[in-house]
Amino acid sequence: EAGVTQFPSHSVIEKGQTVTLRCDPISGHDNLYWYRRVMGKEIKFLLHFVKESKQDESGMPNNRFLAERTGGTYSTLKVQPAELEDSGVYFCASSQVSVPQYFGPGTRLTVL
């Protein structure tokens, strides 16, 4: 069974540009989560989808971040415009029920 996949693995952009991260959950997992780890800090929750609906987006830092999950399958996380403090590793996780969650390899975002 394929695990959670994320694309790209690494993205380097300049401040003010737009970046879109993609996550493909494990097949059959209705729950999809986005987390972020900035340097030196712990992994922090961003938001939670159940199928295509946002269950909890309390961790989204501001309105420059937009997450979508069309059709309840893959999800995208768009950052527009990107700021320096958005740099970090963005993880996606999925699960059948709320826990346990299985993580993808992450996308390392560097904003210059």
Next chain:
Amino acid sequence: QKEVEQNSGPLSVPEGAIASLNCTYSDRGSQSFFWYRQYSGKSPELIMSIYSNGDKEDGRFTAQLNKASQYVSLLIRDSQPSDSATYLCAVNVNAGGTSYGKLTFGQGTILTVHP
């Protein structure tokens, strides 16, 4: 006070020894507890989950939960150099659905097992 606290280490143990990793949490509503292992540049890999007080064993790993004292620990017996990684403690608070699914992580403990 952080919601989930871990000693960042590094914790260094000799091969074959028992490695003991500790985690405390602040929210008494916490229901589910997880240990993830993360190798450098890789995804967090779930190695243990525990939901009730007491011990849970899986191979060389034992998770211990004490809700009254609000701590959860992970013991690794017969430590191997391949166990060298960052160990992340994660806690789930399921409070009437308002935090459904959200995991709160500690900063992680770096474990080094030397031959």
